Amino acid sequence: MGSAKVVNRLVFILSVILTGAIAGFFVWLVLFVMDVGLTLVWDGLSSWFGRFYPVLMCVVGGIVIGLFARRFGNYPEDLRTVMAKVKRDGGYDYDKLGRMSVAAVLPLVFGGSVGPEAGLTGVIAGLCTWAGQRMRRFGSDFRELTEAGVTATLSALFTAPLYGFASGMGGRTAGDSGEGSTPRWVKVVVYACAIAGALAAMLLLTHYVGGGLPLPHYEWDVVGTDELVWLVPLILIGALAGWLFCVSDALLSRVSGKFSDRPLLKPVVAGAVLGVCGVVLPFTMFSGESQAVELDSLWTGMGAALLLVMGFVKILVTAMCVNMGWRGGHFFPTIFAGISIGYGMALLSGADPVFCLCTVTAALVGGVMRKPLMAVLLLFLCFPLLAAIPMALAAFVGSRIPLPSWVSEAEGEIGKPESVDARRL
Structure with missing residues (x-):
């Protein structure tokens, strides 16, 4: 009996590593x-x-996205909704994986200012739930496959294992309390194995085949008096950008509700606005990772005002896209917005550009996520570990900027079950 349990554990761990590798491959x-x-x-x-x-x-x-949503439903769900369902239910629906996959790619291909994390997380969560339900021989452990897959997906997508690990360990899953719950040390092993499998698959495929995310990786320089003098202004402008995203996100969510009986018109209007912004400010389109690389070589000749305007417009365009039918994530676009604003502040202040980027982006992402630790762990995908202290301070301040009460109420609705059937609208 004891040896059978050991064999089950070993097979389960191998299954977790394979789950992570599949998640990495799918990413x-x-x-x-x-x-x-x-x-x-x-x-x-x-x-x-x-x-x-x-x-x-x-x-x-916008027409293609609208027709697809009217025919198949509003997919993908945003990242926080997916995570909330996984935590609450111990799994995620997997009967519509095909349409979720297509819906995740469409806004990205047509230039939407959204990231791929929402669609990828939902699909992987569904696949892992399907696999876990066919592995009941492992007892309660099979429930961990879904969260392990989500953790692996986030780690592979952001190439940030600490962020993926922390997002998986945070919160409680259905069945976490009471008799039969999975010990915490088992979760640590499960998530570590899933992350290892995902990163290995992602990095190997990127190296030998190509693809992946081309986000720049910045090197830390010596921080002097000029940088410390500008620390507070940099934090404040980044926090302002994060506050603007939260407010515009809630406001545009209400605007989106006005189109409830016209599911095709909503993404078309958003597409027209996105296209006009793209003509005037091309960097405000797309998810932002490739644009950040390109901006890295162009920012010195663009002017501070243009960089600042571009960053703040990117915030507004992203909020519009995620609420007006171009469904997706907001992490990569908001990171790009922080980089653009940071470069603008570097030109204005004369301070070290990487210091400006780290501080502004951390304050912005901290303000958007409202979780400073998670914001810092996420930003290690492009900023160095040596920048942890100013990023932590900036993310903390950004997360503590108060939001209007009506915005907080809208935030509280995120993660609650919602209908995804656009044909009922």
């Missing part, structure tokens, strides 16, 4: 497909239509 595959789609839509055809091509293609994208 890589979606990013690869997204890159191919972006190349086809934006490089292969743009030369035929001239300067106003973004308006045309974003309106077309």
Whole structure:
């Protein structure tokens, strides 16, 4: 009996590693497909239509997204809703994985200012739930497969294992309390194995096949008096950007409700606005990781005012997209917004640019997430460990900026069950 239990544990751990590797593969595959789609839509055809091509293609994208939502439902659900359902129910619906996958890619290919994390997390959570329900021989442990898959997905997508690990260990899962609950040390092992499998698959595929996320990685320099003098202003402008995102997100959520009986019109209107912004400020389109790399070589010749305006417009466009039918995540676009604003402040202040980027982006992301520790762990995907102290301070201040009561109430609704059937709207 004892040896059988040991064998079950070993098979379970191997299954977790395989689950992580599958999650890493799926992350890589979606990013690869997204890159191919972006190349086809934006490089292969743009030369035929001239300067106003973004308006045309974003309106077309809005029509496609709207028709898809009207036919199949509102997918994908946002990351916080997916995580809340996994924590609450111990799993996630897996009967509509195909439509969730397509819905996750469409806004990205048509230039939406959204990230891929929401769609990827939902699909992987569904796949892991399906696998876990067929592994009941492991007893209560099979429930950990879903959260392990989510943890692996976030770690592979952001190349930030500490962020993925912390997001998995935080909160309580259905069945966490009472007799038969999974010991915490088992969770640690499960999540570590899943993350290892995901990162190995993601990094190997990226190295040998290509693809992945091209986010820049910044090197820390010596912090002097000039940087310390500008610390508070940098934190405040980043916190202001985070506050603006929360307010505009809640406001546009209400605006979205006004279109409840017109599910096709909503993404088309958003696409038209997105396209106009793309004509005037091209960097306000797309998820932001490739644009951050490009901005890294252009910012010195762009001017402080342009960089600041571009960052704040990116905040507004992202809030519009995630609420007006172009469903997706907001992490990558808000990180890009922080980088753009940080470069603008570097030109204004003369302070070290990386110090400005770290501080502004941490305050912004901290304000958006309202969880300073998670914000810092996430930002290690592009900022160095040596920047942890100013980032922690900035993220803490950003997360403590008070929001209007009506925004807080809207935030409280996130994670509650909602209908995804657009045909009932």
